[in-house]
Amino acid sequence: MKKFALIKGWGLLWCLLIKTIYLLHSPTYAYPIHTTTLQIQQQPITGTVTDATNVPILGVNIIIKGKTKGTTTDIDGKYQLQAQPTDMLVFSYLGYQLVEEPLNGRTVINVQLQEDTTMLQQVVINAGYYTTTERERTGSISRITAKDIEKQPVSNPLASLQGRVAGVEIEQTSGLAGSNFNIKIRGRNSIRTAGNDPLYVIDGVPYSSSSLGERQASIILPGGSGVSPLNNINPSDIENIEILKDADATAIYGSRGANGVVLITTKKGKYGDTKVEFNILSGLGTVSNALDLLNTSEYLAMRREAFANDGIDPLPSYAYDINGTWEENRETDWQKTLYGKTSYLTNVQGSVSGGSGQTRFLVSGNYHKQTGVFPGNYHNDKISALANLSHRSKNDRLSLQLSTNYTSNQNNLPSDGLFVSKAISLAPNAPELYNDDGSLNWEGSTWANPLASLKKTYESNATTLVANARLGYNILENLKLTTNLGYTENHLKELRTDPSTAFDPAYGIGPGSSTAVHNTGQNISWIVEPQLHFNYDMGKTKMEALVGLSFQEQKSSQRSQFAFGFTSNSLIENLSAASNIFPLSDLQEQYRYQAAFGRINLNHKGKYLLNITGRRDGSSRFGTDKRFANFGAVGVAWIFSEETLIDQTFPFLSFGKLRGSYGTTGNDQIGDYQYLDTYSFGTAQYQNILGLYPTRLFNPDFSWETNRKLEFSLELGFVQDRIFISVNHYRNRSSNQLVGIPLPGTTGFSSINANLDATVENTGWELELNTVNIKTKDLEWISSFNLTIPKNKLLEFPDLEGSTYANQLVIGESLNIRKVYRLNGVNPQTGLYEFEDFNNDGIITSPDDKQVVKNFDPKYFGGFSNSIRYKKFSMDILLQFSKQLNWNFWYNGPPIVGSMSNQPSIVLQHWQEEGDIEPFQQFTTGANQEGVQAFRNYTESDAAISDASYLRLKTLSLAYQLYEKGTNGWGCQLFLRGQNLWTYTNYTGLDPETGNQTIPPLRFITMGTRLTF
């Protein structure tokens, strides 16, 4: 019976859990373990901590091993605490090697800390349900810390990952505030374009990355997906981001691990004095690139030539640009006029943190404001707050950690993105924007004034709450029960208005035709995850084990309404003032999820490591018979530098590890209720009845997508790890593809959900190289380089030729290919583009003649960062690069060359008379039928695809430490930072990353100060 499916193979887990509950409630067995030792007399211990040059160090953490008691050193490096003679003290300080000193009855312990060259091996890595270290991890986990995130003036945490992590391809969709990022961890696994998001987990709570936006409301943002929920996470509140990539790391996330997992951990308080920090930043941003378009005289010449070519004489009445209606000596740089404004950025962050004894805390607040580059008053305001509290009981058995993160985000944009396309296509001699009296100029109804769009507004208000509690209880010395409780709430309110004032007043359209779209969406989820952690030390071999359960529910709802007909445009935002309102959507969705998971880790002599993880998942997104599935992985590592033979043979090798993993993960990103055969209520009415339509084609039998991941890795450290190299090779195969199989319109639908027996393979090489080039007291230079060479390939697809994908996919090629015509140049006789007639039937038709395959996957991408510190100066540079193809200007570009639309100046190289050999065909106003057809084909040919490789100076940060807190009592750092400062590319278009339809990533220059008290 299905209801017992979960317990299959998980009996042990239950036993452990139940046993724990018993222990907790049974006083006999919950008796403290340390009762005898606790009675021994405490005595005061004192000492001084210095560095290698005998300079006292302030703020060194000293704790008694195995307990939570601790203290920190003062400004003279001195400390004092109470301990028992048998205790051991642990001294730790960032950038220095850890020192452990057993007291053995001593009462004065002076310690000299040695600088740690890289510390790479000791770094604690968060793997979600458990932690490991850089040294001992068996899985592929990349990590970015606050240090790197803070240096970039970005508002979306994903932006700070760009160029920093191997294997992670991140693409910004637009330079508009609030826009989404596309992220692919180790390539695209699913044939479905929508199912490739990683799982985001913030402080242990899964965070939905799907937007609550409504298409009609948020059309300004590319992809029609509204404001990205991740934009509501304040990057300054993030302590670190871990990215789990291989099977060993992701299998414990089971059905949601296929596309990788992004773990975000917020900042926590640290033991020590109360610390107050202010971070104030402001800056200027601009669009960094403009297209080279025709000037007025070139433009007018093009138009005249087009009419002449088409044999149209006299000029028609609607050719306003050249028939004398518009001034011919006017010249407007529309790109500058319509998106050339400077964007102002302000970011203020304040935090108070500290901790002593059993309790640590951190409270922070942030205000972020960014104005837009469009004319008019557009801005994005974000306010966020974070509170973290950690507590441990005196007997060290109970621990509690609470974190709450709240963000309110208000984004204000024009309601459509037409500024960009208009700026490119408006005739350079198009009329003035304003009349002398300041009103919009409509030039006798001969043009659509682009500033009319300013009257249309889009505003989104988003709030996000992420709350998390983690309870821990040590039942026995080596057995710990933890429970993770999480709650998230996301709200989005959108309003888009389209008032009658945006239309030419000559048309006499009144507020009765004004419209507004209201949308409210919310997403509430909770999660409960009880877990048991067990450690067992068998001498040479150490074992760690974990079993846990997960219950999650997510409820989302959305309600949008279309309102029109107002008595006055000043009431347009008021729903009740509309004469008519009808619903666009009213949805309520529920998603439930349940799982049992476990892990066993064996560590033999600190050099042979085995990690086994597994999960059994059930998801409400699948039909009754397809709900449960098992996932698991094995990871092994061998730290061969620990072998005496190797240590002696290669003394320069400070670290060497071989690592491999294999396992399965799944993907359930198909949306809720897709297995039901239902009718849905639509939005349109007939005879006052709301229409009821067939929701989808019915298929109850689809199931999980399965992803098998294999990885090998070699990690090498040289010269005390000052040179650290890691090379990964991965091979992920995704099968049982869960797709909306595209269907011809004759089925009544565009697709159906089903499992397709196709296999997609992602293979790739990842290289990470970290070097400490110089390290002296005054000068430090650290470099970090990462490179990814991915390859995506469709391995199998039964009966591809006969399937609906026949013309979109090719076996052996990437999923991300486009099939296009081949341009053979311009025919010197006809002056028209010619294309390769692959099927030799005399005409160019799709799909038969679209035989050129272009791969849009990056060939390689990566980043190169350098961090240099000289005394109080520090400089950080990040270069990001990608080798790739993209659609250029001609795809979805302006209308045909010669029509009333400006064009890039390259079209001047065009055919004019017989015998001309030029790259562009003859001009036509659109009346030349063959010319139009040839131009259309051109925009779907290899000519519309060009190299979009780029090298971008992503981040440049300069900082000067004016005062040190340690010596001055308060610290002050001044910094100057730039983002997207410079881009090297051959791309024909606005930006190789965001394309031509939207604002490219802005170039920001910011300055600010960080004060610590």
Add this chain to the structure above:
Amino acid sequence: MDSTYKLFQKHITKAIFLMALVLISCENYLEIEPPTNQLTGTVVFEDVATVNAAFAHIYSEMRETAFTNGAITGLSYLMGHYTDELELYANFPGVQTYSNNNVLPSDSSIKQLWDTGYSIIYATNSILEGVQASTSLSEEEKNRFLGEAYFLRGFIHFHLVNIFGDIPFIDSTDYRTNSEVSRLNEEQVYQRLVEDLLNAKELLPTTDDSLANLRPNHWTASALLGRVYLYRQEWQLALNESLHVISNGGYVLNTDLGQVFLKGSPETIWQLDTGIPGTNTHEAHTFVIAAGPPSNSALSEHLLNGFETGDARFDEWVGTVSDGSDTWFFPYKYKLNTPTGTTEECSILFRLTELYLTAAEAQAQLGNLPEASGYLNATRNRAQLPPITSMEQDALLEAIYKERRIEFFTEQGHRFFDLKRTGRATTVLSPIKPNWESTDVRLPIPEVELALNPNLLPQNEGY
């Protein structure tokens, strides 16, 4: 470790008991409520109200997105440009392809015409299957719903075959067959759709006051059959159907031209209700010009020249606008482009005048010239034009064609379909439309469609 094990052993029974408890409490954890905005398929067909809602969806689709819509993606507008009725003033590349007779298989408007048609066909098939399987509906209710669904399936296929030529005829909801379906030739498509319409005519009630003329009834089916037979040149059958409606339907020609397109017009056989009470037609939004020069389209001089002097329809159904120096004319059949207290105009799909002209044409073709001119004069009379008394057959047919052109301008693509079915498209259009080719009587099959279902190949000639 040992102590832990003993502990465990000691309490194993209690543990198993507790384990079972926890499991029972969460055994149904993954059973979720169906969404509030959806009904499971079978439930829909057990209740008259929800079946009506399923039809409401079809009609609102016809009003908003399918080729019957009065906005710029509907036949009234697009085919007005494609033929000789409208002149384009706006810089709309997607419409220029129509006015230049330059339509491409990749045009999104082509895909929309196709997809919305087949999406409605799916909905009708789903209703047909659901209603047939229903256990709660009465026989009478079932017949009404089945008749309506057959009618709609025939209606859509009829338009698609006229727009695209050979097309698949879809009669089930099974996507497996429908995704690999092949095209039938026009003859076969007509056979199937006539079957549907005959079924509809038999099943649909003759009167149904509660539904007024907002949903098709027996007479609508008969009227459509009349049109189908006319297109198929089955003159006697066309005549029979038109006479059936004229004599028995209870509709009367509206003598006041200014009221023909009002919601209450007695000659309307089938019209589409507006979405929101108080709103009027998309046609008025699309065609009515508030100020010159036109921001979208105006009537072409070819059409304007087609009006006989004194034709009252020019005064009643053609609007004028001027900027002082130039004057433009626009379709003014539907006049209200702003909301009114209650809805006053709806998009009309069938009106009695068409049956008069069908009868006239069928009679003329059958050689019954006096009867033919009788029906023709009924409409001429209303337009305050002198009656036609005696004419040769060819001249009379010419006069009927001309009458249809003026009577039905910018209405549901009548002009295009008439030119096409009478074989005059190329003769009439090529002198005035430089890009017109004889193959343009069929629009191309959407490019994506051919790519997704190669069984639909080859593309129509000329594309």
